[in-house]
Amino acid sequence: MGGFTYIDLFAGIGGFHQAADRLGGRCVFASEIDPEAKRAYEANYGIAPHGDIREIDARDIPDHDALFAGFPCQPFSIIGSGRGFGDARGTLFFEIARILEAKRPPMFVLENVKRLSGHDGGRTLGRILDTLEGIGYRTEWKILNALDFGLPQKRERTIIVGFLGGGEGFSFPHGSGPGRLEDVLEPDDGVDARFFASERIARSRAERHSSPYSPGIWHENKSGNVSSYPYSCALRAGASYNYLLVDGKRRLTPREMLRLQGFPDSFEIVCGDSQTRRQAGNAVPVNVIEAVLREALSASPAIGHTEDLSRIA
Ligand SMILES: C[S@@+](CC[C@H](N)C(=O)[O-])C[C@H]1O[C@@H](n2cnc3c(N)ncnc32)[C@H](O)[C@@H]1O
Incomplete structure (x- = not known):
């Protein structure tokens, strides 16, 4: 070409x-x-x-x-x-x-x-x-x-x-x-503690949903219903913080979000978490x-x- x-x-x-x-x-x-x-x-x-x-x-x-x-x-x-x-x-x-x-x-x-x-x-x-x-x-x-x-x-x-x-x-x-979530997600043990939801939030999700997928992305809709898929729902610039949770436990990292959009790891993250997320x-x-x-x-x-x-x- x-x-x-x-x-x-x-x-x-x-x-x-x-x-x-x-x-x-x-x-x-x-x-x-x-x-x-x-x-x-x-x-x-x-x-x-x-x-x-x-x-x-x-x-x-x-x-x-x-x-x-x-x-x-x-x-x-x-x-x-x-x-x-x-x-x-x-x-x-x-x-x-x-x-x-x-x-x-x-x-x-x-x-x-x-x-x-x-x-x-x-x-x-x-x-x-x-x-x-x-x-x-x-x-x-x-x-x-x-x-x-x-x-x-x-x-x-x-x-x-x-x-x-x-x-x-x-x-x-x-x-x-x-594509496969496995190819996008970082190993949990390498993910900074700030991305993990509080115990209260993780527990409240687990009370409402049990996922057939591992890994899976848990999605909470506006009426509080939780579902999960072997893929992410659409990333949204202004979505609430815990709208998507990996295995019901943690938020996506900026790198994972960029990968979900097809950006290579050579894309340099120069802005903070919330800007990069947006x-x-x-x-x-x-x-x-x-x-x-x-x-x-x-x-x-x-x-x-x-x-x-x-x-x-
Ligand atoms: C839907 S986003 C497009 C994102 C882009 N396609 C990408 O891959 O990152 C729309 C963009 O338009 C920018 N924008 C809004 N109003 C604008 C204006 N008047 N002039 C230039 N950019 C503007 C926003 O800041 C936002 O980044």
């Missing part, structure tokens, strides 16, 4: 970056508003992300082959309130549309939560697709689950892929099944994006010829 250039919007800690670099990509621009995520991004990729995307003039963004963005999900209701491009104004999705319209890269991949696809009876996603198609992109979307892509995490996400010319041969990958919960599963990108790049003959990246280490 030839080299290609990309921009990483709403970059977080670089789930897209990890995936793209595995396939010969070179990041030419990143934007992220959160200072701690920016710090983690720069420490790991040597690129200092620009800040608030709303303040960035598209003319200051270098040309690129692909735009990537896992945009925040808050403004759905605004997108859903009208029709087409004009009504997307004022939302963070509009920032993506604005940059696509100005820069016209041959391909994009966007990611959002599963419920984007069902919001307002499908009209919100419909308007997003109308907007993208109005700019000239042929678009495809699908809900993909990290569990199908070698990760032991049930994380379903709406993925939208767009092509400006080409892309006819694109189809979404199917994946090859889940960043991992916000990230896109690397394996899912890598599989999608592989297909998208093969369906984009125009990409990879803008410069010869084989010389770049």
Whole structure:
């Protein structure tokens, strides 16, 4: 697969970056508003992300082959309130549309939560697709689950892929099944005491649930029901502290959370526990994006010829 250039919007800690670099990509621009995520991004990729995307003039963004963005999900209701491009104004999705319209890269991949696809009876996603198609992109979307892509995490996400010319041969990958929790978890005796739940919490869980899985991740829902699986439920940036417990006893470590999202151990943790936990919960599963990108790049003959990246280490 030839080299290609990309921009990483709403970059977080670089789930897209990890995936793209595995396939010969070179990041030419990143934007992220959160200072701690920016710090983690720069420490790991040597690129200092620009800040608030709303303040960035598209003319200051270098040309690129692909735009990537896992945009925040808050403004759905605004997108859903009208029709087409004009009504997307004022939302963070509009920032993506604005940059696509100005820069016209041959391909994009966007990611959002599963419920984007069902919001307002499908009209919100419909308007997003109308907007993208109005700019000239042929678009495809699908809900993909990290569990199908070698990760032991049930994380379903709406993925939208767009092509400006080409892309006819694109189809979404199917994946090859889940990964094993054993490959993600650190041995209990190497895990710091601060990750273990109090005896009271562990006892209260054990009174309500006995797990057929070992190891297993215990999940407590909002009504206090406890269930367990041989995989993790979706990591969430703002979830309560004991929402997921390994074998009903301890919280996941930041490294385990990053592994659940497909980040390699070479990813350096430079922020504290709670920031890294939030960043991992916000990230896109690397394996899912890598599989999608592989297909998208093969369906984009125009990409990879803008410069010869084989010389770049
Ligand atoms: C769902 S997360 C994306 C995470 C990323 N895909 C990853 O793998 O880590 C959305 C990110 O958008 C950032 N963000 C929100 N508003 C922004 C803005 N106006 N400009 C730039 N980044 C913004 C948030 O700080 C957050 O890190």
